[in-house]
Amino acid sequence: MKNNKNDIIKFFVWMRNGIAFCTTWLLILWIAYCHVSGQQQISVSMLTKLLLFVIGGVSIFNILFAKVFIKNWTFTRRLTCFMVLFSLYECLSFYWIGIFSGMGTFIQWIVFIGIICALFFLCIAIYQWYSNKQGEIYTQALMKYQQQRRKANGK
Numbered sequence: 001m002k003n004n005k006n007d008i009i010k011f012f013v014w015m016r017n018g019i020a021f022c023t024t025w026l027l028i029l030w031i032a033y034c035h036v037s038g039q040q041q042i043s044v045s046m047l048t049k050l051l052l053f054v055i056g057g058v059s060i061f062n063i064l065f066a067k068v069f070i071k072n073w074t075f076t077r078r079l080t081c082f083m084v085l086f087s088l089y090e091c092l093s094f095y096w097i098g099i100f101s102g103m104g105t106f107i108q109w110i111v112f113i114g115i116i117c118a119l120f121f122l123c124i125a126i127y128q129w130y131s132n133k134q135g136e137i138y139t140q141a142l143m144k145y146q147q148q149r150r151k152a153n154g155k
Contacts, residue, residue: 004068011066018058026050046097053093060085075127083120 030050034042063069064082073081091112094100104112 007066007068011062011068014062014066015058018061019054022054022058023051026054049093049097053097056089056093057086060089076124079120079123079127083116087116 027047027050030042030046034040061082064073064078064085070078091100
């Protein structure tokens with residue numbers, strides 16, 4: 001029960017932090033876009049869509065990674081599921097917000113999918129590197145502990 005309570009608290013902390021972080025960055029990007037395109041206003045409708053997009057995306061992330069709903073998945077499975085679900089959600093949201101219009105060309109979709117795949121494989125590579133590094137640290141600590149135990153037992 002205690003562990004589940006901590007997972008629920010973590011879920012809501014991640015929701016708060018994720019919404020704040022993503023909203024801030026997307027708003028900065030949208031403001032930069034407005035300056036570059038000469039647009040002087042951001043509509044309340046656009047801000048509402050942006051906020052709903054962020055809440056949905058952060059919810060997808062937290063449902064998959066906070067371990068409240070899904071407890072026994074590996075990181076790779078969580079990341080794969082997240083990338084698939086979020087990519088679909090992102091496409092639908094971009095059409096809804098107005099960033100995407102029309103069907104797009106084959107090349108545009110290949111570029112979009114290529115960016116997603118490149119980022120996915122980059123995440124997997126970073127995870128593998130980090131896991132190997134942590135494994136080495138753990139192994140060294142275990143060997144040191146075993147040596148100390150041997151000395152303490154006189155072997």
